[in-house]
Amino acid sequence: MCCNAVQPPVITYKYMIRVKDIPLIQALPGMILEKDVHNSLGQVLLKTGVALSASTISNLMKKRIGHIRVQIEDLRSEEELHEERTKVAGRINTLFQNVSQDGTMGALKQMILDYQLEKISS
C-alpha cells in the first residue's frame, strides 16, 4: 500500500449513557434498569440490566414503586456539558468563599468539585 494514500478520517461514534433516577411514571419500554428494584422487605422485583417492557412497568405500578434507576442516552452536546461544568465550579467557589483555600478546606473543596463534575459526566 502506498504510504501517501489518503486515509479516511477517523470517526469515533460516541454515545454516552447516563444513569438517572426517574419516577416510574416517566419509565418507557426499552429502558435498562441500572439498579435492582425491590420492595422494603428486600424482595427483588426486577434485576439490574433488565430492559423494561410495558407489562413490567405496569406491574411495578401495581406494586406502587415510586422511583427507578435507569440508563438513559445522553443527548447533551460538549458545549452544554462544558457550560454545566462551569456553572458547578462557579457555585462551589461561591460556597467556599469564606473559608481557607488550603489545607483540609482546600482538599474538601477539590473533593466536592471532583464529585460534582463526575456526576455531570457520568
Next chain:
Amino acid sequence: MMSVDEILESVGRLPSPPHAIAKIIRTLDDGDATAEMLAKQIETDTGLIASILRLVNSSHYAISGGVPTIRQAIVLLGFDTIRNLVCVKGISEYFQKECDAVFNYKGFVRHCIGVGCVARVLAKPVFINQDSAFIAAMLLDIGQFGLAISAPNEYESVMDYKKEHNCNVIEAENAVMGIDHCKIGAHLAKLWNLPVEFCNAIEYHHNPDASSIHSPLADLIHVAEVLANSMELGASDLVTPLSDNAMIRLKLSLQQVATSLGKIDEEFTDYSQMMLGDVATI
C-alpha cells in the same frame, strides 16, 4: 431589638414537639426500648399514626397488600426503621406546623434532612448509632427555626446583615443579636428535655473544639453540616470551616468521606422524596 434574654424567653415560648416524639427520641440510645413501647407511644398520637401509616403504605416501601396497623408496620419493617421514620416524620411535621409563610419551610426541612443523611451515612464507619446521628442532625438548626418563628424581626435583621456582608449566618447572628442559633438551639433542646448529648451537639455544631466534653455525636454532626452545605443539600448556607480535630477524634479521613458521597446523595433523594413528596433538586 430584643435583648439576648428577651430572645431566649421568646424562643422558649415556642410550642414543644409532640410529647410522643420527644419521648421516642429519648429511647434512641436505650437498648431496652421495645416494639411494644414504641407502638404504645405512637398510638397516643392519632396524627402520628396516620402519618406513619401513610408513609409505610407509600410507593417507597411498596409492600403488597398494604399495612393496616402500626404494630404490623413494626413487624414488617422492623423496630429501628419505624422508630427512625417516626422521629424524622414527626420533626418534619412539627417544623411545618409551627412555621409561617415567611419562613422557607421546605428549604429548611430539606436542609435538616440533608444534614441527617450525611450524619447517618458517616455514622457507620465511625461506629455511632445511625438513627441517633440522623435525628440529632435533623435538630441541629432548631435555634434558627425558633428564632425565625419567635423573633421574626430579629431573624430578618440577621438575614439582611448576612446578605449585606456576604457572611455566614452565625457571624450575622452574633453581630446583630449577640447570640447565635447554636446557643438558642441548645436552650430549646434543654427545655424540650432532649438527651444531653443532643443538647451538646446542637450547642457546639459550629465549633466542636470549644465544648468541654468531646462527644463523638457532636463531632459527627459538625462534620455533617459542613458537608451538607458543601454538597448543597437543601437550603444551604456558605460553607463554614471544618474542624481538623473533630475529624481526628472521629478517626474519619477525607478519603472515607469521598467514598460516601454517592451514598449520601442516594439517601438524600430517598428521604426528601419520602418526607416532602418531591425529588430533591439543587
